[in-house]
Structure formats: C-alpha cells, structure tokens
Amino acid sequence: MDRIIATAEALWRMMRRIAEILLLLHWFNLLSVEGTRYSLPGKPTLTRCRSPEKETFTCWWEPSFDGGLSTTYALYYCKENSDTVHECPDYHTAGVNSCFFNKNNTSIWVNYNITVVATNALGSTFSDPVEIDVVYIVMPHPPENVGVTVLEDKGWPFLRLSWEPPHKVDTRSGWITLIYELRVKLEEETEWEMHLAGQQKMFNIFSLRSGGTYLVQVRCKPDHGFWSEWSSTTSIKVPDYFQRERSVWVMIMVSSAFIFLIITWLIHINSHSLKHYILPPVPGPKIKGFDKQFMKDGKSEGFFCDLVSIHFPATTTPNDEDLLVEYLEVCVPEEQELKMEDKGEDGCPKSESSTSDCDSGRGSCDSQTLLIDKCFKRVAPGLDIECSQTGTGANEIQDSPDVSSGRVKTWPSVYSPLSQHPVDLMHSLDKSKQHCLSDTLFPSDSSCPYHSHPDHSTNDNPDSTYWKFCFNNKQRLLLRPQMETQWQPHAYSEVNISATVRSSDYVEAHNISDENTVVLHSVSSSHDDREGTGYKYQGEDYSHVQRVGSDNVLMLQRGLMKEPVDTGFCKNQQANRAAGTSDTSPITRNQKPTVCNETTLSVNGPAANGYVDTATMFIKPTQD
Amino acid sequence: MNNSLTHVMLCSVCTAPVCTNAQVGCHAVSLNNLFDRIIQHSAKMHRVSNDLHQQFELHVLPSRNQVGRGGHICHTSTIMTPNGKENAQRMAREGLTQVILQLLMAWTDPLMNLHHSSTNVSVDMSSMVGELRRGVQRLAEKMHTLGLLTDPDSSVVSPEALMTSHPVPWRLMNLYDILYCFRRDSNKVHNYLRILKCRIVPEHGC
Numbered sequence: 001m002d003r004i005i006a007t008a009e010a011l012w013r014m015m016r017r018i019a020e021i022l023l024l025l026h027w028f029n030l031l032s033v034e035g036t037r038y039s040l041p042g043k044p045t046l047t048r049c050r051s052p053e054k055e056t057f058t059c060w061w062e063p064s065f066d067g068g069l070s071t072t073y074a075l076y077y078c079k080e081n082s083d084t085v086h087e088c089p090d091y092h093t094a095g096v097n098s099c100f101f102n103k104n105n106t107s108i109w110v111n112y113n114i115t116v117v118a119t120n121a122l123g124s125t126f127s128d129p130v131e132i133d134v135v136y137i138v139m140p141h142p143p144e145n146v147g148v149t150v151l152e153d154k155g156w157p158f159l160r161l162s163w164e165p166p167h168k169v170d171t172r173s174g175w176i177t178l179i180y181e182l183r184v185k186l187e188e189e190t191e192w193e194m195h196l197a198g199q200q201k202m203f204n205i206f207s208l209r210s211g212g213t214y215l216v217q218v219r220c221k222p223d224h225g226f227w228s229e230w231s232s233t234t235s236i237k238v239p240d241y242f243q244r245e246r247s248v249w250v251m252i253m254v255s256s257a258f259i260f261l262i263i264t265w266l267i268h269i270n271s272h273s274l275k276h277y278i279l280p281p282v283p284g285p286k287i288k289g290f291d292k293q294f295m296k297d298g299k300s301e302g303f304f305c306d307l308v309s310i311h312f313p314a315t316t317t318p319n320d321e322d323l324l325v326e327y328l329e330v331c332v333p334e335e336q337e338l339k340m341e342d343k344g345e346d347g348c349p350k351s352e353s354s355t356s357d358c359d360s361g362r363g364s365c366d367s368q369t370l371l372i373d374k375c376f377k378r379v380a381p382g383l384d385i386e387c388s389q390t391g392t393g394a395n396e397i398q399d400s401p402d403v404s405s406g407r408v409k410t411w412p413s414v415y416s417p418l419s420q421h422p423v424d425l426m427h428s429l430d431k432s433k434q435h436c437l438s439d440t441l442f443p444s445d446s447s448c449p450y451h452s453h454p455d456h457s458t459n460d461n462p463d464s465t466y467w468k469f470c471f472n473n474k475q476r477l478l479l480r481p482q483m484e485t486q487w488q489p490h491a492y493s494e495v496n497i498s499a500t501v502r503s504s505d506y507v508e509a510h511n512i513s514d515e516n517t518v519v520l521h522s523v524s525s526s527h528d529d530r531e532g533t534g535y536k537y538q539g540e541d542y543s544h545v546q547r548v549g550s551d552n553v554l555m556l557q558r559g560l561m562k563e564p565v566d567t568g569f570c571k572n573q574q575a576n577r578a579a580g581t582s583d584t585s586p587i588t589r590n591q592k593p594t595v596c597n598e599t600t601l602s603v604n605g606p607a608a609n610g611y612v613d614t615a616t617m618f619i620k621p622t623q624d
Numbered sequence: 625m626n627n628s629l630t631h632v633m634l635c636s637v638c639t640a641p642v643c644t645n646a647q648v649g650c651h652a653v654s655l656n657n658l659f660d661r662i663i664q665h666s667a668k669m670h671r672v673s674n675d676l677h678q679q680f681e682l683h684v685l686p687s688r689n690q691v692g693r694g695g696h697i698c699h700t701s702t703i704m705t706p707n708g709k710e711n712a713q714r715m716a717r718e719g720l721t722q723v724i725l726q727l728l729m730a731w732t733d734p735l736m737n738l739h740h741s742s743t744n745v746s747v748d749m750s751s752m753v754g755e756l757r758r759g760v761q762r763l764a765e766k767m768h769t770l771g772l773l774t775d776p777d778s779s780v781v782s783p784e785a786l787m788t789s790h791p792v793p794w795r796l797m798n799l800y801d802i803l804y805c806f807r808r809d810s811n812k813v814h815n816y817l818r819i820l821k822c823r824i825v826p827e828h829g830c
Contacts, residue, residue, distance in 0.1 A: 055709055081697065107707045109808055111696070135811055174822030174830055175709045175815070199829055223667070224674065224811070 039067040041118035044127045050139045053168045054108060054176055054222070057101050057134050058094040061116040061127065069120040075099040080111035108134050138225035141166035143180060143218045148236040157238055159184070159205040163218045163231070178220040181227070187213040187235065211240045655766060656828055659821040662759045666817050669752045670810040676747065677807045680800060698805030699794040700730045705812055712819050718773050721764050724816050727809050728757040734794040738802055749806070756813070772824060 042064020051057035063073060075088035088099035099114075112134070116127040143163040151160050165171050165178050177199065183192035184205055197203045197218075208214070214237075217230040267274060653661075703726050706712035712720070735750035767773045797805070822830035 081701075103708070103710075108709075109705070109707055109812055133808070135808075170709065172822065172826070172830055173709070173713060174818035174820075175712070177818060177829075223814075224670075 038069050038120075038122060040123040041065065041067045041069075041071040041120045041125050043125050044073060044116045044118045046114060046116055046127055046130045049114070049130070049132050049137050050226070051106075051134050051137050052139065052141055052166070053170065054134060054138045055103050055170075056106050057132075057137060058098055059088075059101075059114055059130075059132075060094070060098045063097060063118060064125075066118075067120050067122060069122065071118050071120040073097065074117045074119065075114060076117065077112050077114040079107065079113075106134060110134075136224055138176070138222045140169045140176070140178065140220055140222060140225070140228045142228045142231040143220050144231070146216065146218050146231050146234045148214070148216050148234050150236065150238055153206075155241075156206070157208055157210070157241060159208065159214060159216070159236065159238075161203045161205065161216055161218070163201055165201070165220060166228070169220075169222075176222050178222055180218055180220045182216060182218040183230075184214055184216050187215060192217075208238045210238055213237045655763075655770065656825045658759075658763050658766060659817075659825055660828075662756065662763055663814070663817050663821060665752070665756050665759060666810065666814040669749065669756060670807070670814050672747055672749060672752065673803070673807040673810045676749075677803045680803050685800070696801050696804050697797075698801070698808070699734070699797065700727060700805065700809055703727060703730065705816075712816065717767070717820060717823060720816050720820050721760070721767070721773065724760055724813050724820075725757065725764070727813050728753055728760065731806060731809060732757070734797070734802060735806065737795070738799070742799055760817075767824070 044061045044063045046059055046061045049057055049059035059075065061073065061075070063071070075091075076085050077088070078085045086105075089102065089105055090100040091098065093100040110133065112132050113129050114132065115129045118125045118127075144166055146161065146163040148162075149160050150157050152158075161182060163180070163182075169176050169178060171178055179199055180197040180201065181194065182197055182203055183194045185192045186209065195203060195205070205214075213235055216234045216236070217232075219228045219230050221227045703723065705723055705727070706715050715723075731753050732750055735748075735753055739746075739748045739750055764773065794802070
C-alpha cells in the first residue's frame with residue numbers, strides 16, 4: 001500500500017514537471033514558431049512638461065512599444081540637490097500618460113529631475129531624465145472673455161477688442177506678467193493680421209471694411225515662457241456705412257463732371273483766342289497785291305518767304321492790331337493791275353514770271369537772308385514786285401536802270417540774319433517800332449503811274465505815292481510816304497489812306513479805322529513826338545545810297561542831303577549815285593544792320609529819299 | 625532698534641541724500657515711476673543673463689552631457705528665498721526687499737570677476753547688478769520715508785553678514801554654474817520686485 005502511494009506521488013511529480021516542460025516548450029514554441037517575442041518595454045520619452053500658472057505643472061510622456069506584455073509606467077523625480085526620489089503623486093488628473101504636480105509638490109526655481117519607467121513582466125525600462133525648472137515651462141491658458149464691439153470715431157467705425165487673462169493665472173499679485181497678441185481677419189480672407197498688444201487688455205482696430213465680418217483671436221504669454229493657444233474665434237459684423245461713402249463719391253463725381261462741363265464750355269467759347277494764344281498764326285505777307293495762292297504754289301523759295309518777317313495782314317478778321325502794319329506799297333505799271341490781296345494773306349507772292357528788265361534784282365531773291373527779297377519776287381500775276389538786294393540789286397539797278405516794266409522794286413533795307421532771328425510774325429504795330437530806312441526801288445518808268453520820285457518836292461505824279469518800307473530786326477514795316485500826295489487808292493481798294501504828308505516825311509500807320517482806313521501820322525523830324533516810343537529822328541543815321549558796288553556793296557554817302565535828289569529808283573541807281581555828294585562809305589554786305597537792331601533809330605526826315613539807313617545794311621549772300 | 629537696523633540696511637551704501645518733495649532742485653520721482661524703472665532694469669538684466677546661458681549651452685556645451693546638467697550649487701542657496709507664490713505673498717515687504725538686496729549684493733563680486741577673467745563673457749553684468757542694487761536701495765529709502773516699511777519683526781540680517789556665510793565660495797563655481805545660478809537669481813529678483821510693486825502700488829499694470 002505504501003509502495004503504491006509513493007509511486008503515485010512520483011508519477012504526479014513527474015507529470016507536473018512534464019507539464020512545466022511542455023508549457024515551457026510550448027512557450028518557446030510560440031516564440032519561435034509564431035515570431036512574437038516578449039521583451040522589455042520600449043523606452044518611454046517625456047514629451048513635455050507644462051505649467052499653466054507657475055504653481056502646478058504636468059508632465060506627459062510617450063510610451064514606446066510594450067514588448068507584448070502589459071506594461072505599467074511610473075514617473076519618478078527628485079528635486080535639486082536632494083537624493084530623495086519621489087514618485088508622481090497624480091497620474092490621472094491630467095489624463096493618460098501624464099503626471100500632475102499639485103501646488104504642494106511644486107517648487108519654483110528648483111530643478112526637477114524627472115524620469116519615467118516602463119515596467120512589464122520582463123523588466124523595466126527607464127527613460128532619459130529631464131531637468132526642468134517650472135519657471136521656464138509656463139504656458140498659460142488662452143485669454144478669456146474676448147469681447148469685440150464696433151465703435152465710431154468721427155463717423156468712421158473701428159473695432160474695440162477686450163479680453164481677460166485666463167482665470168488661473170494670477171496677474172494681480174504680480175506673480176505672472178502676461179503679454180498679449182491678437183489676430184484679425186475678414187471672414188473670407190485666408191491671412192491673419194497680427195497685432196502685439198503688450199500688457200494691455202484692450203485694443204482698437206481701424207480701417208475696417210464696411211459690411212464685412214471680422215474674426216478675432218487672442219493669445220498670451222508670460223515673460224519667459226510659451227505662447228498660449230489661440231482663444232476661440234469671436235466674430236463681429238461691421239455695419240454698412242457704405243451709404244455715406246457712396247454719397248460722398250457721388251457728390252465728388254457730380255461736381256467734377258460739372259466743372260469739366262464748364263471748362264469745356266469755356267474752352268469752346270474761347271477756342272479762337274486760345275488757338276491764337278497757343279498757336280499763333282503765321283502772319284501772311286501783308287503786302288497788297290500778293291496772291292496767297294500764288295505763294296502757295298511756290299516752291300521752296302516760297303517756303304522761305306513764309307519765314308520772312310514781313311508784316312502781312314492776317315487772314316483772319318483784321319483787328320486793329322493786325323492792321324497796324326505798314327503796308328508795302330508796290331508800284332505797278334499801268335497795264336498791270338495791282339491786285340490787292342486781302343490783308344490776311346500769308347506767304348509770299350509768287351515769283352513773277354514776267355520779265356523784269358528794269359531791275360534784275362528779282363533774280364537775286366535767292367538769298368536766305370533776304371527772304372523778303374524772295375517775297376517780293378513772288379508777285380501776284382498782276383503785281384510785279386521786285387525784290388532786290390544790295391548787291392545784285394544795286395548792280396542791276398545800275399545796269400538796268402529802266403523800269404519800264406514798271407516793277408516796283410522794293411527791298412528791305414534791313415536784314416538781320418534771318419536765319420538767326422526767327423521771324424517775328426506778330427502783327428502788332430506799336431509806336432516803338434523801329435524805323436529803318438530802306439531803299440525802295442520804284443519803277444522809274446515814267447509809265448509807271450506810281451512812279452516814285454526821290455525828289456520829294458516833285459509832285460508830278462500825284463498818283464504816285466510810294467511807300468518806303470523798311471524792315472528792321474523786329475520786322476516791322478514802316479511805310480513812309482515819299483510823296484506828298486494824296487494817297488489815291490489806285491487798286492488799293494482795301495486801304496484808303498488819306499494822309500497828307502510832306503514828301504520825305506515819314507508816316508506811320510497808326511491805326512486802322514473800321515473800314516480799313518489806315519490812319520497815318522506824319523513823322524517829321526522837326527518835332528519828335530515819338531520820343532516816348534523810342535523813336536528818335538536824327539538825321540545822321542541815314543545816308544544816301546550812292547551806288548551799289550560791284551560786289552554787292554552798297555555805297556552810301558554820308559552827310560545830310562539837303563537837296564532833294566532825284567532818286568528815281570526805277571530809273572536807275574545813277575540817280576542815287578548822283579545824289580551822293582561827298583562821302584561814300586562803302587558798306588560791305590557783311591555789315592549787319594546793327595543800328596536797326598536798336599530801338600532808337602534816327603530818321604532823317606527831310607533828307608532826300610532814296611537814302612538808306614546806315615544801319616540798314618542787308619546782307620546778301622553770294623549765292624546768286 | 626528697528627530704525628537702526630533699517631538704517632544700516634538702507635544707508636549702508638547711501639550715496640545720494642533722500643530727496644523729498646520740498647527740496648529745491650531735486651526732481652522727486654514718484655514711487656510708481658521708481659518701481660517701473662527698477663522693474664525695467666531687472667527685466668533687462670534677466671534677459672541678458674538668459675541669453676548668456678543659452679549661448680553657453682548652445683556653443684560651449686554641444687553635447688547635452690548629463691553630468692554637466694543638474695547638481696548646480698549656487699552660492700546664493702543659503703539666502704532664504706520664497707519658492708512659491710504663497711510663500712512670496714506671505715513674506716512682508718521688508719523681507720522681500722531684503723531678499724532682493726541680498727541677492728543683488730551676492731552677485732556683484734562674482735560677476736565682476738567673471739567679466740574680468742573670462743573671455744567668453746563680454747558683457748559686464750556686474751555693473752547692471754550694481755545699478756539695480758542702487759535703485760532698489762533708493763526704493764527702500766523712499767518706502768521707508770513713506771512709512772511703508774514698518775514691520776519690525778522681519779528677520780533683517782545685514783547683507784554683509786550674509787555674504788560671509790556662503791556654503792560654496794563663488795570662486796569655486798565654474799562658468800556654467802555661475803551663468804546658471806545668475807540666470808535663476810535674476811529671475812527671482814525680477815519676480816520679487818513685481819510682487820512688491822503690485823503690493824505697494826497696484827493701480828498700474830497689476
């Protein structure tokens with residue numbers, strides 16, 4: 001019996017052992033066959049520790065793999081300079097895998113050495129220790145009670161934001177000092193507009209869009225710590241003040257349109273004068289008998305003629321100023337009809353085509369400086385006006401004294417280098433115009449009804465009245481009647497000049513009456529009533545043209561000529577030459593009419609006609 | 625007794641006479657204004673110390689050696705400073721003021737030495753500490769004049785006595801410890817000053 005019991009016990013022990021072995025084998029089998037291994041838990045890591053108010057703090061950790069077995073975690077810490085290890089007092093308040101340190105367990109300005117341990121059936125794994133000081137891990141809660149209202153500042157709305165610190169943070173005792181930051185955006189926008197508010201708990205936002213909905217968020221941060229989360233979004237809608245804006249704009253637009261209309265109307269009313277002001281019209285040649293069309297058909301020469309500073313009556317309605325221009329009278333032969341062009345003609349007369357044996361100065365109208373010459377070359381078909389220059393003109397005058405063609409040779413006596421002086425085509429004739437004496441060639445043809453006589457005393461041709469005109473730098477014409485005659489408007493239909501002047505007196509066109517009557521005033525040397533105008537008549541500055549030299553030299557003579565000399569230009573220069581007595585001063589063509597440039601010119605009134613101003617030397621280029 | 629003690633405390637480094645409102649030619653600064661200036665100064669000091677410490681950790685300690693961290697023993701650890709809000713609020717104004725002055729006085733010499741000896745630290749923080757200390761002293765004088773410092777029971781220990789009882793002479797501290805400890809102590813000073821201000825002149829910014 002005893003033997004049976006012992007045998008049974010031995011069998012039982014053996015079976016147990018076998019079972020354990022089998023279990024172990026099974027276990028090992030599990031491990032090897034299925035591939036699963038149980039191991040120590042993975043190393044946990046402390047992710048972060050935060051304190052919301054610098055009085056408590058919480059630490060969170062991240063578990064690693066658990067090794068197949070249930071794993072428990074524990075947090076241990078020790079304070080600075082103390083070897084006592086404490087375990088986390090609270091694992092639950094802050095959630096899973098966290099440790100909450102309450103106020104009693106929290107010391108500020110003390111280093112905490114914290115470690116998390118993961119333990120499973122096989123063992124424990126320690127995490128890396130973390131040292132923290134609560135002062136530097138403060139991350140408060142977001143600000144609370146964020147309020148937004150719309151206020152008005154002088155009619156313009158603005159947002160006023162206000163908030164409070166999180167209720168757990170003690171700012172009243174100065175334990176924590178928070179600074180705030182807010183961000184604003186319109187509902188439909190994507191980017192926020194950030195504003196730093198400092199320690200204040202209130203903020204204003206201007207420049208709003210009317211009718212828009214704004215979203216606002218606020219956050220806070222202690223001096224040395226982390227920013228809190230953004231508070232919950234507060235939205236506000238700005239009321240429409242667009243009406244007021246729009247009304248202002250409407251008013252602005254209406255008044256602008258009104259002003260624009262007024263300005264347009266004013267411009268339209270004054271378009272004429274504005275045009276004159278902005279684009280002064282080119283005065284046409286104010287020479288009677290010039291054919292504008294004739295000139296227009298001209299070639300380049302006519303172009304130059306346009307530049308001539310001849311006062312041509314404006315084509316527009318003649319006002320007084322326009323007509324205060326000395327007219328160049330041209331003396332035409334009888335058979336040729338003086339065609340009096342309207343005063344407003346521009347341009348130069350066309351070059352005459354007819355013969356001009358009287359004076360071949362016409363052919364000399366090529367000089368650029370003597371633009372007037374060219375002008376005078378171009379004559380209306382019915383009008384022969386001869387341009388002449390000192391040089392060739394003189395020559396021609398010499399050579400062909402006869403002017404049977406009846407051409408009136410006129411030449412400007414003063415030519416500033418016209419290329420240099422732009423032609424002043426302004427048409428105002430003021431009293432102070434310069435007075436230059438010019439040689440006026442007149443047809444000496446006896447057939448010329450308007451034969452001009454240098455002899456001022458003669459009055460054989462009552463019809464002949466000639467005007468001397470001269471040009472000065474200002475390009476004004478001064479007509480001087482050489483004959484004491486009644487101005488008989490032979491074919492000068494447009495101008496009625498009634499003036500009785502002494503021969504060789506200078507007259508000046510003062511004004512023009514309404515019916516195109518030129519009122520002339522005689523200018524006598526005896527009384528100089530034009531001093532105020534700068535007109536000084538002195539006899540010394542005028543001299544006779546004695547002759548024209550061979551090389552375009554105008555020979556003048558000095559001294560006063562008391563006796564009238566027959567200087568029928570048309571006849572020839574010989575008359576001129578004959579007139580000269582004493583000195584002759586060769587004047588080269590290079591001399592500039594300097595005197596004429598000055599405002600004060602002396603006029604030798606009673607001197608014989610046919611004298612040319614010493615200053616009025618015109619230059620004829622030698623490009624003939 | 626109280627007066628002599630406070631006198632010792634307050635006028636140990638008195639350099640300027642107390643300026644009352646009645647004095648001519650003396651621009652009296654309000655207490656609030658004085659507090660603001662002092663707090664600004666301490667904030668700047670803490671900022672500098674924080675930057676120094678961070679720079680040191682970044683460049684001089686590239687490897688976050690565990691041995692290097694922790695175990696900082698500051699020579700000011702003997703100064704009894706409140707380590708929590710309740711402790712700080714429980715402390716009287718005089719106590720707080722004294723703690724502040726003690727801390728500031730404890731750091732004058734080490735920082736001066738640090739500035740002169742170490743090439744890594746170029747900022748002379750000792751002058752900052754000295755200025756702040758003078759400001760706090762002036763503040764204490766003013767408070768005393770205004771009768772705000774009246775508690776006679778606070779254990780006032782002269783700063784000079786404190787300075788001789790450091791457990792760790794500061795000369796034995798290495799650079800890292802000095803930077804670490806100063807950063808912390810400047811934070812303490814800043815915080816204590818804020819608490820003092822909100823307790824005495826709470827109307828602005830508290």
